[in-house]
Amino acid sequence: MDNTLKIALAQIAPVWLNKEATLQKVERSILEASKQKCELIVFGEGLVPGYPFWLALTGGAEWDTKVNKELHAHYVRNSVQNEEGDLDKICKLSKENNIAIYLGIIERAKNRGGHSLYASLVYISQEGEIKSVHRKLQPTYDERLTWSPGDGNGLQVHTLKEFTVGGLNCWENWMPLPRTALYGLGENLHIAVWPGSDHNTKDITRFIARESRSFVVSVSSLMYKTDFPKNTPHLDKILKKAPDVLANGGSCIAGPDGEWIVEPVLIKEGLIIETIDFNRVLEERQNFDVVGHYSRPDVTKLVVNRERQSTVEFDEFNNFK
Secondary structure (H helix, E strand, O other): OOOEEEEEEEEOOOOOOOHHHHHHHHHHHHHHHHHOOOOEEEEOOOOEOOOOOHHHHOOOOOOOOHHHHHHHHHHHHOOEOHHHOOOHHHHHHHHHHOOEEEEEEEEEOHHHOOOOEEEEEEEEOOOOOEEEEEEOOOOOHHHHHOOOOOOHHHOOOEEEOOEEEEEEEHHHHHOHHHHHHHHHOOOOEEEEEEOOOHHHHHHHHHHHHHHHOOEEEEEEOEEEHHHOOOOOOOHHHHHHHOOOEEEEEEEEEEOOOOOEEEEEEEOOOEEEEEEEEOHHHHHHHOOOOOOOOOOOOOOOOOOOOOOOOOOOOOOOOOOOO
């Protein structure tokens, strides 16, 4: 039945700022989802190795302070480098269990020098291949103090049975033009990943579903005050202002009519599993198709630059005799 897809929403907390331990937790979730015959599993924004909560708790905008520098360096050391094989085991599990994966990572991109960080959404196919890495176009507010702005290269969609799936990070889901870029590529299953909390997911999830007449899957992480590891630099300063709950989840699914299939799930760790039916997309597109019969490209049109950006380009040549 290619028209149906079984999805697992992995609403879990990271082992905060610990790449290896968090990846192990991701692996366990993948294995659990595969046991339940899921065909796609989705994890929250920046789950590996976690969201930079310290920025709002330790005066993250203060210039040139030892606290911010040491926390940032700790973050960089625990970031993900795809080129170094950090996700190889995840890809292997994907292939062995025939499950596609959307995983939010903090990426240390080699083609940008290998020191700056990006909030990236990685898609791994059921064949275990990384098919796209979408670097968040515009980090939100204090995120800009530790994350760099991405580019359009990752504005890609992927075929998964009868579905065409694409995804965005957190508040870029509020950006009409990136959404439109994915719609124009035929997206009908939209993945929205978040660091956590229903204040992010409760409105936009249903709005995007109704606008696009697609399924929308929002996946958030969890984070409690007790989740900060004891070896975190300047932990005393972080805990001083940290609330008991920093991210309460809020993972959910809306159907192509904009109504809830799964309402936001709060304060509950684990897999949320649901099967969706592609025929619902075709039914709702009869009335409205934002880039099809209900569009006017002769009047308004979007141009997208999907070139992977890099500061340096090298022309290699050998003219020596």
